[in-house]
Amino acid sequence: MKRLGLILAGLLALAVAGFLFAQSYLGQATIEEETAFIIPAGSSLSAVAEKLEDEGLISSADGFLMRARLFGSSDPIQAGEFALEPGMDQGDILAAFQSGDVIRRFVTIPEGMPSVLVYEKLMAEELLTGEIEIPLEGSVLPDTYAFERGQDRGEIIEQMQTAMDQYLAEAWAKRAPDVAVDTMRDALILASIVEKETGKPSERRAIAGLYSNRLRIGMKLQADPTIIYPITKGKPLGRRIRRSEIAMENGYNTYSKFGLPDGPITNPGRESIAAVLNPEKHNYLFMVADGTGGHEFNVTDAEHAAAVERWYALRRERGEM
Structure with a gap:
């Protein structure tokens, strides 16, 4: 029994010695606080181990590599x-x-953000790379998108545009049978007007129904945001619309032309697209602001x-006129 105890004690001593040797030879992690570590694309495990040691995150690059060979899986490391x-x-x-499992960051494109501002937002994100052009108006689906440090801005734009194409196709397939628009592009154009006309989500279907009624009877849409778009490319005008601007003749001014404008005037969100493809049924042809952020709708x-x-x-009472 005494001999067995000596043998066990010896084995324990060997195990402790082996553990201490492994700790000293293979090294250990020395992470004192949460740290972001970047692996460039194409990096080898050796290069990553050296980078870890250089940044003080492990005690030995050679030990890290030895441990990876002895105990790690054969799966490749990922960039990010x-x-x-x-x-x-x-x-x-x-x-x-x-x-x-890389760190993901997010960029949010709110409903109704015009493409020029989408461009500016992505170009201002310092963790993205690459040059882009202003995307086509209406081609970007407003949403929150994940990205990684160093990702190309063009990839983010492509994700946003693919998302719009997919959603628009899905919504078009579910459209009401009597919608006033003939194509997905026309739906997108009308949705962009609805998006800019109201800050109240509950009004979207009513406004979509009003403009649908006007389209059906050949009445001018007379949507103020279509006057502003050629002037600012979707950015806020910052003042009242001038009479001379109302009278302008161009492909967007729906006060001077019949039908839809030549293209979208912003990037509409899902709800505005859905409203156009399933508008509220009513007889309204007119609307005006009601002072609460919404509108009063009228037939005659x-x-x-x-x-x-x-x-x-009301505006005179508020001192606005």
């Missing part, structure tokens, strides 16, 4: 930016690199004239 946290050992670090010109007078009276 990884979050290394205190408490991770070398095995955890290697597993993170092999999993491709006389009703509309009275509503306009109420709106003007």
